[in-house]
Amino acid sequence: xxxxxxxxxxxxxxxxxxxxxxxxxxxxxxxxxxxxxxxxxxxxxxxxxxxxxxxxxxxxxxxxxxxxxxxxxxxxxxxxxxxxxxxxxxxxxxxxxxxxxxxxxxxxxxxxxxxxxxxxxxxxxxxxxxxxxxxxxxxxxxxxxxxxxxxxx
Numbered sequence: 001x002x003x004x005x006x007x008x009x010x011x012x013x014x015x016x017x018x019x020x021x022x023x024x025x026x027x028x029x030x031x032x033x034x035x036x037x038x039x040x041x042x043x044x045x046x047x048x049x050x051x052x053x054x055x056x057x058x059x060x061x062x063x064x065x066x067x068x069x070x071x072x073x074x075x076x077x078x079x080x081x082x083x084x085x086x087x088x089x090x091x092x093x094x095x096x097x098x099x100x101x102x103x104x105x106x107x108x109x110x111x112x113x114x115x116x117x118x119x120x121x122x123x124x125x126x127x128x129x130x131x132x133x134x135x136x137x138x139x140x141x142x143x144x145x146x147x148x149x150x151x152x153x
């Protein structure tokens with residue numbers, strides 16, 4: 001089931017790239033951008049992560065923090081963060097339970113093949129954890145710019 005504007009974001013407890021526990025409730029009081037991406041160190045996900053990295057100062061100047069969530073293990077996320085000098089937390093959802101709860105795990109098609117996987121999606125949350133933007137099936141390229149424009153509006 002997809003989430004919508006006005007929904008309370010489902011709570012999560014995940015490990016970050018350093019195997020530290022991170023909860024959604026840790027961000028209470030701070031607006032948050034949560035983006036889901038299919039796989040660390042792949043071309044599209046690298047583009048998206050680096051775009052968020054390069055725009056993080058703008059995002060934080062608007063009062064928001066950013067976290068990325070993928071089904072990758074913490075060790076792979078640590079390599080991704082180090083390789084690309086990523087400056088925000090990457091969270092591991094290996095069993096995709098969080099992705100299921102947020103409506104970002106489901107049927108995908110690629111080159112005529114249908115399979116289950118993570119659907120690239122982004123959510124903007126207010127300081128109380130209420131969704132103000134729910135964007136599913138986003139494109140990696142240019143997406144961070146789109147988010148900055150939404151946050152600036």
